[in-house]
Amino acid sequence: MERKLFIKKIALMAVLPSVFIAACSNEKKPVEGAAKEKVQTFTCPMHPQVIKNEMGTCPICGMDLVPFEKNSNDKALKVDEKRQALANITTLIIGENSFSGGKQLNGRLTVDPEQSSYISSRIAGRIERLYVRETGVKVSKGQPLYQLYSEQLATLQQEYLMAVAQQKQFQGDKIESQLVAAAKQKLLLYGQSESQVQQLLKTQKKDPFIVFYAPQSGIVAELSVTQGQYVQEGGSIIRLEGYGQLWVEADVYPNEAKNIKQGQKVKVVVAGWEDKPQEMIISFITPALQSGSQLTQIRGTIPNPSNQWQPGLQANVFLPSASQTNVLTLPVDAVIRDGKGMHVWVKSGKDNFEAKLVKTGQENDDQVEIAEGLKKGDQVVVTGAYLLYSEYILKRGKNPVEGLKLSKS
Incomplete structure (x- = not known):
């Protein structure tokens, strides 16, 4: 009897571990069809490197953390009414208006080559005396520039004196x-x-010494010799630049150049002299693109009284355009321009804002024409658009226009 009881205990002990393991495995096995819980992360608006799994404050600046929605595919951004007021987000219902546009081109003042004078040695010799010894010096027409010693000049003078003496001996001789x-x-x-x-x-x-004088007034831009130096006939001595009138060169994209013609009048504003706009006639359009860029240039001249402007100053060239009617326009600041394209923020609900790609046309200082991407009646953000753009990138970790396509208005 005792033997049978012993065998039963041994059998029970052998079965119990397998039962216990099966029970544990059933407890750990997830229920089929149950959704995995999504982990919400939070980040600091000022320090995006701070990421936590729970709400709190930033350990760097102390600001409240905001939800980080990096994996969200929602194109809309939700901003409640209170935050809209704090961010000064205002909207405008876009409509058709009359528009008088224009194009502002970035330009610069450069030296007019026609105002420059290249002075070279008429005859071989030695620079005995250099009256102007540094660049940037202003010289006047007729001012002595340098004295040259030349044996060749002395020989020519001797030939002339001999010819005059011989002529006196043969009065009336045509050959003499x-x-x-x-x-x-x-x-x-x-x-x-x-x-x-x-x-x-x-x-x-x-006299083997000869003094050479300035053929015109100007600024010494280049000095190629030193006192005591020997020069050959035709050797470069001095380059003078005149600033009485200057070139204005402006960069133009090829698609813009087709609307520009030689002889067209434009307005030029030199940086710092906005109260003195100049009228310029376009005299030349370069036929080839600049090396290493997709830009061509237009050029014209403006007067420079009293040499008040120097080459190198920045200047803006304004191209006028005809007035248009019934075009969609927005304030210039409403359009965000980045490497992905131009876009605006449209209010799609009470607290929802969504980015939309747009194509612009002409623009002036205040307004820009919307050629494609919007339709009449759209409610567009006109102030605070950059804040929405920044918040979207911060919360989603990507550009708001990724994957968007331009819609026809």
């Missing part, structure tokens, strides 16, 4: 007269003035 005229012309071509030639005849002494 021609020789004198030719010798004199050489001196004039090599930089001697008429008064210097007359002085040579008076003194009968050759």
Whole structure:
């Protein structure tokens, strides 16, 4: 009897572990069809690197954390009425209006090459004296620039004196007269003035030193020699720039250039002199794009009285355009422009805002034409659009226009 009882106990002990394991496995097995619980995370509006699994405050700045909806596919952004007031979010129902547009081009003032003078050596020799020794100096027309010592010049003077002496011996001889005229012309071509030639005849002494004078007034932009340096005939000496009138060059995209014509009048405003707009006639449109860019240039000239402007100053060129009627317009600040395209925020419900891609047309200082993407009656955010844009990126971790397509109005 005791043996049978012992065998029953052994059998029960062998079965109990398997029963216990099966029970535990049934407890851990999830119920089929039960939805997995979504974990809500929170982040700081000022420090997006702070991410927590529970509501609280930012350990850096102390601000209340906001829900982080990175995995949400909802294109709308919900902002309650109180937060709309704090963010100064205002809307406007878009409608058709008359529009007088224009295009503002970024430009700059540059030197007009026609106002520049390149001074080179008329004859080979040594720079005996340099009267102007630095760039940026203003010189006047007729001012001495440098003195040159030239043996070749002394030889030409001697030839002229000999030709004049020989002419006196053969009065009325046409050949002798021609020789004198030719010798004199050489001196004039090599930089001697008429008064210097007359002085040579008076003194009968050759002078290998010759002073060269500024052919026009201007600013010394480049100085290519030093005192005591030898120069060859035609060697560069000085470059003078005149600022009496300046070029205005402006960058233009090819699709804009087709509406611009030579001879067209435009307004130019130099930065810092907004109260002195200038009228310019477009004189040239470059036929090729600039190297490394998709831009071409337009060019014209403006007067520069008293040299009040310097080359390099920024200038805005305003292209006028014809007035239009019945076009959709918005304030310029309502349109957000980034690498993904231009978009606006449209109010789609009481507290819902949604981004929409748009295509713009002409614009002026205040308004921009909406060519595609919106329709008459849409309620568009005109102030606070950038705050909505920033909050969407912060909460969702992506650009609000990703995956959007431009809708025809």
